[in-house]
């Protein structure tokens with residue numbers, strides 16, 4: 001005889017019937033609850049923004065995006081094709097969204113042209129969430145955290161002295177001298193280069209060329225494949241990008257090969273690349289990943305630091321009464337017979353306040369870099385949907401009147417408390433946000449400290465009435481670069497060159 005069908009058996013027991021009814025009710029309830037929660041999420045509106053279905057801020061986008069804050073508030077959303085963009089223009093909202101939701105915003109939107117094709121998916125800045133970015137950041141942070149960053153101070157001091165001597169000899173080229181400072185520092189830190197670096201060195205020129213190409217392609221919507229991804233399969237559309245990738249990879253790998261050869265001959269200076277080569281397996285890096293990791297330090301750290309130093313010189317010329325207050329402290333703490341050094345840093349809070357205010361006044365990564373929401377993010381009764389590109393717009397944030405009263409004024413004292421020490425309750429939003437914050441920020445801050453201290457200690461800097469400075473004359477790139485400008489650099493001591501040359505180290 002055939003066994004009775006299970007369902008008939010089940011329905012035949014009153015106990016099982018009761019359990020079945022309960023389960024059915026529970027499933028119904030769960031379905032209802034899930035649907036209600038999904039509805040409540042999706043029924044939340046997007047933060048406000050221009051309704052144009054294809055809003056394009058166009059050139060100098062960070063300025064236009066900052067202006068939207070006056071109309072729509074601290075967080076603005078709009079669409080570009082299928083992509084939703086969310087722009088944050090105020091400090092508190094940046095903290096609430098990008099800092100608090102760091103784990104959910106660690107991803108990057110797709111950068112098909114600049115990231116996937118031109119960098120073969122290996123440029124740290126553009127790598128999305130996952131194992132690769134974890135291992136790249138782990139390797140970088142192990143060599144850039146504050147205690148390790150301090151080891152680069154002697155190289156920074158040496159190169160900062162060269163910068164001051166270069167400005168003394170040829171003040172009109174001070175912007176180029178700052179670029180030489182930063183290039184030289186990164187080449188020493190990364191590849192252990194000991195001979196003097198000049199911006200005209202072939203490998204530095206080539207690095208700079210790749211940086212310029214990257215800066216152009218990385219801007220949102222700059223390349224057609226980012227708007228129409230299908231075109232990446234049309235060879236001629238991406239031919240130039242692929243050629244640029246081959247050239248860049250070859251340069252990066254050849255620089256690593258140079259260090260590898262020196263290691264074999266026992267002539268290599270300890271540097272980032274020797275460190276990586278010794279631990280290549282531990283970090284799980286392929287040769288090409290290692291090449292890119294080292295090579296992208298130049299792109300990420302060189303022009304950015306150089307631009308920030310030149311903005312300090314610009315601020316000193318534009319706001320001499322602010323710079324004079326810093327000089328008073330330098331004279332009291334250091335005097336004029338010796339150079340300010342890293343050991344003086346704690347006693348010179350005005351130096352730090354001056355470059356922090358410069359970060360705010362002219363942020364180098366002015367539009368910030370886009371993160372990507374990996375989940376719906378609820379904020380103030382709005383939803384920022386999963387997949388949204390979220391941009392902390394440094395240019396807008398710097399004008400936040402709640403965080404920085406009278407934001408358009410340059411006031412380095414806003415960073416000091418009533419005792420004249422640095423405040424610890426304010427952020428300068430210069431290095432991005434959350435889990436993608438700049439890994440080189442401590443190295444960069446040390447560069448800015450020593451160059452600001454030396455520059456203001458060595459020179460009275462003023463605007464030349466015959467060559468007024470246009471403080472908005474900088475490149476329209478992801479990281480801006482001030483175009484060459486002139487100022488008067490008047491040495492504050494007759495024997496400036498002697499004092500600098502007499503300083504050991």
Ligand code: HEM
Nearest residue numbers: 124125300301304305308365369431432433436438440444
């Ligand atoms: C004043 C100088 C600098 C500025 C203004 C700056 C700014 C930034 C910003 C805004 C980001 C993106 C953060 C985000 O996505 O939220 C970033 C990322 C990065 N920076 Fe810097 N940076 C500077 C110096 C440096 C230096 C000296 C190095 C290394 C030597 C460096 C290495 C990097 C790297 C590797 C990334 C990618 C991190 C990632 O995407 O996870 N930066 N930087």
